Amino acid sequence: MIGKPLSLYFHIPFCTKKCPYCNFYVLPNKPIFQEKLIDGLRQEWKQLTPLIEKGTLVSLYFGGGTPSLFDLKYLQEILSWIPSQEIEITLEANPEDLSLEKAKALRAAGINRLSLGVQSLDDELLKKIGRNHSASQAINRCEKAGFENLSIDLMYDLPGQTLSTWEKTIQTAVKLPITHVSLYNLTIEPHTSFYRSQKAIESQMPGDETSLQMYIRAQEMLQSHGLTQYEISAFGTPSLHNSGYWSGRNFLGLGPSAFSFWEGTRKRNICHLNRYQKMVASGLRPIDFTETLPPLAQEREKLAINLRLLKGVSDLPIDRECLKIIDSLIADGFLKKNAGSISLTQKGILFYDTVASEIIL
Numbered sequence: 550m551i552g553k554p555l556s557l558y559f560h561i562p563f564c565t566k567k568c569p570y571c572n573f574y575v576l577p578n579k580p581i582f583q584e585k586l587i588d589g590l591r592q593e594w595k596q597l598t599p600l601i602e603k604g605t606l607v608s609l610y611f612g613g614g615t616p617s618l619f620d621l622k623y624l625q626e627i628l629s630w631i632p633s634q635e636i637e638i639t640l641e642a643n644p645e646d647l648s649l650e651k652a653k654a655l656r657a658a659g660i661n662r663l664s665l666g667v668q669s670l671d672d673e674l675l676k677k678i679g680r681n682h683s684a685s686q687a688i689n690r691c692e693k694a695g696f697e698n699l700s701i702d703l704m705y706d707l708p709g710q711t712l713s714t715w716e717k718t719i720q721t722a723v724k725l726p727i728t729h730v731s732l733y734n735l736t737i738e739p740h741t742s743f744y745r746s747q748k749a750i751e752s753q754m755p756g757d758e759t760s761l762q763m764y765i766r767a768q769e770m771l772q773s774h775g776l777t778q779y780e781i782s783a784f785g786t787p788s789l790h791n792s793g794y795w796s797g798r799n800f801l802g803l804g805p806s807a808f809s810f811w812e813g814t815r816k817r818n819i820c821h822l823n824r825y826q827k828m829v830a831s832g833l834r835p836i837d838f839t840e841t842l843p844p845l846a847q848e849r850e851k852l853a854i855n856l857r858l859l860k861g862v863s864d865l866p867i868d869r870e871c872l873k874i875i876d877s878l879i880a881d882g883f884l885k886k887n888a889g890s891i892s893l894t895q896k897g898i899l900f901y902d903t904v905a906s907e908i909i910l
């Protein structure tokens with residue numbers, strides 16, 4: 550019997566230093582931590598095997614942290630657990646870590662998609678946000694190493710960034726051998742170094758109007774270079790893995806702080822490597838958060854997340870209240886109707902938060 554589509558996520562939390570805007574669970578890159586992690590992942594894999602065997606694996610994603618720092622032999626070991634490598638296998642990487650040899654070794658290990666945390670192609674800005682790399686060369690090396698599926702993350706709303714420096718970054722990016730771009734705007738999250746100097750940072754950030762212009766210019770420039778927008782923040786060849794998040798596919802997350810979503814229930818693993826390892830070693834599931842929304846709230850949340858995909862949603866809810874909200878979002882120009890399906894208009898894309906907050910209970 551063929552099971553439901555399933556994705557797997559492995560959280561590899563190591564970074565060489567913490568970026569000032571980052572609020573992910575990250576640890577210094579030490580061999581002892583790497584050993585603990587692989588030990589924990591081995592145990593957690595055993596725990597999850599019965600569930601994994603129920604599904605049909607469609608994608609695997611190494612996220613972090615900086616998974617390119619994880620010892621190659623550990624990545625190879627994880628890949629040896631996977632029943633089929635004919636799936637999308639993505640690894641997030643820091644361009645600074647990728648020599649040609651390293652990129653070739655990752656490709657040979659079975660990784661077939663790289664997601665590079667480029668952020669900006671402006672050296673001055675990179676210094677301001679605590680990053681230091683020459684991404685263009687790294688991307689060219691990855692192509693040389695045989696990667697045909699290369700994604701980059703770009704950030705706007707950065708302190709000191711202007712519309713013109715942002716346009717230059719995109720102009721440089723589109724000349725590179727990339728197939729996908731994810732856009733992020735800088736948000737200042739609690740427990741980050743930027744949060745502690747929020748006032749000074751905010752005074753250097755571009756402001757709402759420029760921020761909107763930056764997003765619109767990115768849409769125009771990326772699409773005019775063949776990177777078609779398929780989701781609010783994603784352009785190019787769709788990521789099979791991320792598309793699963795937006796369409797409600799089951800996924801299982803392994804490693805400290807990893808999230809899972811299984812048949813409507815969301816879970817998060819404990820954000821502490823030692824405790825994570827101890828729990829899985831003693832046969833416990835390492836979970837510290839579980840949430841199952843009531844059916845109506847689930848349906849609403851699914852609709853709001855599905856709408857992020859610009860192809861729209863045809864599987865409309867039957868909840869009358871929600872249908873009324875959809876009608877008023879159509880009347881206000883946030884949504885449009887197309888032969889039985891609904892999708893975001895450009896206004897809906899730009900003000901997606903408004904759309905989501907109307908729909909979600």
Ligand code: SF4
Pocket residue numbers: 563564566567568571572573575613614615643666
């Ligand atoms: S590289 Fe990524 S995960 Fe690591 S500290 Fe920077 S933003 Fe956070």
